Amino acid sequence: MNTPSEDRAPVTNFIRDIIAHDIKSGKHSHIITRFPPEPNGYLHIGHAKSICLNFGVAQDFNGDCNLRFDDTNPEKEEQEYIDSIREDVAWLGFKWKSNPSASDYFDQLYEYAVSLINKGLAYVDSLSPDEMRAQRGTLTEPGTESPYRNRSIEDNLDFFKRMKAGEFADGEHALRAKIDMASPNINLRDPVIYRIRHATHHSTGDLWCIYPMYDFTHCLSDAIEGITHSLCTLEFEDHRPLYDWFLDQLDTPCHPRQIEFARLQLKYTLTSKRKLNQLVQEGIVDGWDDPRMPTISGMRRRGFTPESIRNFSDIIGVTKKDSMIEMGVLENCLREDLNVRAQRRMAVLNPLKIIIENYPEDQVEYFDGKNHPQYPDFGTRKIPFSRELYIEQEDFMEDAPRKFFRLAPGREVRLRFAYYITCQQVIKNEDGSIRELICSYDPESRGGNTPDGRKVKGTIHWVSAAHAIDAEVRSYDRLFNVVNPARAEDVHDTLNPKSLQIHPNGKLEPEIETSRQPLAYQFERLGYFIADKHSSAEKPVFNRTMSLRDSWAKIEKEQDKN
C-alpha cells in the first residue's frame, strides 16, 4: 500500500536547485547541512519546516545533517530544552550526523577573536550599551565611531584577556568587529562579537564569563563543521554580509554558503517561542505539549503522525516569499495519513441511551466490524450488541428537517453493522430534557440489510451500554481566534475560549486499547483519536486528533442562514 505522499511528484525548490547545481559543477561532492536551534524553548511547527528542509535535502543528496545547539546565551538556555529538541527531531524521523553545541567551540571561537584583534579587525569597546546604541546612528543616518575604536592591538589583547579572566562586570566592555560605522547595513556598524555575562551555562558551567554573539558564532561553527549550505530564514538576509566578512577575514576550513528562505506562517497559529512560553508559564495551556499547542510535542500528544508533518513540509514549498498557509492544508495532510493507517472503532462522545423494546432482555450477540472499510487486511473485531445502547445525542432530533438522515420519532435508521431501528417514543425528564428513547428493531435487518431491500438514509454509530468502556474524551478547536495572533499586542486577546471541550461521559466499544500511546483510531463519524499520555485502563482519556470532514455541518449552517 502506497501512502498518499509517495505518489506525489518529487520535491523541488530553489535551494535544491542550488545544491544540485553545486554538485553538478563539482563545487561539492558531499553536502552537509545543519539544523541549529537555540535551546531556549520547545520546537514548533515552524521549526518542523526547517528540520524537514535541512535533513530532507541532506538525505536526498546523500549528504549529512548536523543537529547543532546554538547555545551562546546562557541566560535563556536549559537542558530541558535540549532533551526535548533531540526527542522531537528523532520523532520526526531524522538522524543527525553529529550533535554538537556551539559551546563545544568556545575555545576555538576565542582564538578566532584573538586573531581578529591581531589583524586590527576587532577592538574592545568600553562604551555602555546605552552609549553604543546612541552612537549606532539610525536607518538613514550613519553611526559615530567609538572613542575606543583605535586602541592599540596590545591594549585590545590585554582587555580581552582580562574580560575572559572575569575582571570586569557585565556590560563594562565588549569586543567589537571593526568594520564600518557608516555602512547602510546596520549589522556592519562594528557589531559586538563578545559580551561579558557572569552566568552559569547549562553545559560549560562557570568556565566562561564572556560569550560570543550569534553572528560571530554561527558562521564559524558552520565552517568548523564543514557545512556546505547554511539554510536560515529571511530575517538573516541582512546578516549574510557579516557572515561572509568573518569567514573572509579569518583562516577557516571552508566558507559555507548561507541561503535564506521564508519562515513558515500558519493562519490561526503562533510560532513565537516567547509567546508560547508565556502560555505555558501562565498556565493557560497544560504545558509545552498541550495538544492545542503548535509545538512538535503538542502535536505528537494530540496524535499527529511524523509522516503527516513531513508531507506538509514538502507540499508547502520553500521560497523567499512571505506567505501564510491555511490550516486546511495541514489538516488535509493529517487526515490523508490517518485515513490509511487508523483502525475504525465506534465510540459515543455525548451519550443518549436507547432501549430496544422488542429485543430480549438478557440477550447479547456479537457483530463483526470491519477495522477499515477499504482494507480487508486490517481485519475485523467483535462488537457486542444488547438491549440497551448509547447513541450520539446529535444523532437524534425531535423535530427533524427532511434532510436530517438520522434518528427522529417514527424514523428508521441503521445501527452500523447491526440492525435497523425505529424510534417509537421519547422519554423526558421533568425539566423537558430527553432522558432516553424507546426504539424497536427489525430482526430481519440483521447485519444492516433487509430481505425486502428497503433503504434507510442514515447509518449511525452506537455502543452497547453494558459493555462500554467509560472514557473522558477531549475535543480541540483552534487555540487562537484571530488569523494572525503574532500581530496582537496581548496574547490573551487572541485566545479561543472554546479551544478545549471535554466529554466526561464518553462510551467506547470494548475492543479499544486505552493506554497504548501511538495507536491512532478513527471513531467512526467522529474523527481520529488517540489515547492521551495520561490515559490508563483505570482512567481512559482520549484526544481527538482531528475531526472528519463534515459536509453535513456545512449544510446545517446554510439552513441556519435561511
Add this chain to the structure above:
RNA sequence: UGGGCCGUCGCCAAGCGGUAAGGCACUGGGUUUUGAUCCCAGCAUGCGCAGGUUCGAAUCCUGCCGGCCCAGCCA
C-alpha cells in the same frame, strides 16, 4: 524618506524567452452500511501596474505601485 528582500487563481506553488503544472479550498456529478474515504468533471485569454526589446515575454530592460525585514552586549 538608508539598506536588504518579495509580488503567478481565495491560500500555497511550478515555470528559467516558445505561448500558464500541481496541491489545498470551492462547485457539480458518481460509488458508499462512516453525510467519511474513493472516483470523475469544473475552477488564471492571465502572471502587481505601465511602458519598452523580440517573430514571440510570467520569463529580458526601464519606471512606478504594494508588502516584509533591519537601529539587542537576543538568535
